[in-house]
Amino acid sequence: MHNKKAQASEGVTWIAATLSIIVILLISVFVTSYFASKNKEVPPGFFSPNINQKSFLSWLLTEDAEKENVYSSIKTKGNLDNYNGNLAVKIFKGMYEKEYLEIWVGASTLGEGLLDDSLNGIENEFFGKKPSSFASGAMGAAVVKDYISLKVKTDDKKFVEAIFSRK
Amino acid sequence: MKNKIFGIGRKGSDTTISIYWFAILAIVSGAVIYMVGIVYGQPYDVRDAEAEIMASNIADCMLQNLYVRQEVLSNNFQEKFLHECRLDFSTEEILEWPGGQLYAEVNIYDFETSAKISGFSGGNQNLKQDCALKGEKLSACATKNVYGIDELQKRYKIEITSIVRKTEKNAQ
Numbered sequence: 001m002h003n004k005k006a007q008a009s010e011g012v013t014w015i016a017a018t019l020s021i022i023v024i025l026l027i028s029v030f031v032t033s034y035f036a037s038k039n040k041e042v043p044p045g046f047f048s049p050n051i052n053q054k055s056f057l058s059w060l061l062t063e064d065a066e067k068e069n070v071y072s073s074i075k076t077k078g079n080l081d082n083y084n085g086n087l088a089v090k091i092f093k094g095m096y097e098k099e100y101l102e103i104w105v106g107a108s109t110l111g112e113g114l115l116d117d118s119l120n121g122i123e124n125e126f127f128g129k130k131p132s133s134f135a136s137g138a139m140g141a142a143v144v145k146d147y148i149s150l151k152v153k154t155d156d157k158k159f160v161e162a163i164f165s166r167k
Numbered sequence: 168m169k170n171k172i173f174g175i176g177r178k179g180s181d182t183t184i185s186i187y188w189f190a191i192l193a194i195v196s197g198a199v200i201y202m203v204g205i206v207y208g209q210p211y212d213v214r215d216a217e218a219e220i221m222a223s224n225i226a227d228c229m230l231q232n233l234y235v236r237q238e239v240l241s242n243n244f245q246e247k248f249l250h251e252c253r254l255d256f257s258t259e260e261i262l263e264w265p266g267g268q269l270y271a272e273v274n275i276y277d278f279e280t281s282a283k284i285s286g287f288s289g290g291n292q293n294l295k296q297d298c299a300l301k302g303e304k305l306s307a308c309a310t311k312n313v314y315g316i317d318e319l320q321k322r323y324k325i326e327i328t329s330i331v332r333k334t335e336k337n338a339q
Binding site: 014025029033036040048050051055057058091 | 187222
């Protein structure tokens with residue numbers, strides 16, 4: 001009687017083990033096919049920085065009526081003015097708004113404190129406040145958005161910056 | 168004394184266990200082979216990236232030392248386009264693709280007035296019709312805009328369209 005019970009429980013163990021193996025395999029196959037189908041494309045926008053950079057540098061080289069270029073103007077005034085701000089809106093929002101979630105162009109200063117290398121954007125009337133691309137806290141910081149950041153140094157701790165957040 | 172598992176004698180039970188282990192081995196191997204097949208069986212679709220690289224290279228060609236090249240503003244750049252921009256549209260012939268697999272078009276507009284100044288293209292222009300449609304088996308299209316100025320401070324909008332077909336190789 002005891003021998004039969006032992007045999008039965010041993011049989012149940014084998015069946016349970018077999019089912020476990022099959023279930024684990026099915027889950028593995030499902031997970032593999034899910035991720036394999038998702039990662040078979042190189043994400044678009046990977047090579048966009050080169051093109052955006054050309055527009056950004058051309059904007060910085062554009063001169064106003066007094067023959068002063070955008071770079072020099074921002075370096076002197078510390079922020080966008082009416083002329084280069086409106087031109088930036090026409091270039092960056094006009095040509096790239098459909099491709100990106102957020103676009104911000106303006107002057108930035110090198111941040112001090114928790115994130116030594118982060119740039120604090122100076123608010124301007126054309127693009128508003130710089131979008132927060134970092135989530136920072138006591139334990140450190142993490143990039144929360146996929147974005148392109150283009151910057152040119154104007155002073156020791158000052159930059160002209162263009163940010164394009166990907167959709 | 169007989170040691171029975173599933174009502175079979177010792178010799179029979181050993182055979183059953185061996186068959187069982189072989190069956191499990193076959194199932195596990197089959198699953199591993201199937202998963203490897205899923206991961207490596209399908210090709211990576213790199214056409215979007217290829218179209219973007221082409222657009223990026225054309226943008227490099229349109230500007231020289233950060234200024235728009237004067238020769239691209241003239242209408243006779245059409246003949247020089249592929250050669251000057253170092254674009255080689257010949258593709259591998261192993262798949263017996265119908266016609267050309269690549270196309271590139273550049274249109275240059277006055278930034279202020281949006282009037283077209285010049286335009287040139289190269290490759291198989293039949294691929295353009297795919298850009299208006301949606302689907303995995305169609306050509307990958309990339310349209311990129313570049314703002315540029317020339318040395319006289321005239322402003323331009325350069326619109327670059329690059330198209331890559333290569334469907335048989337990238338989308339199965």
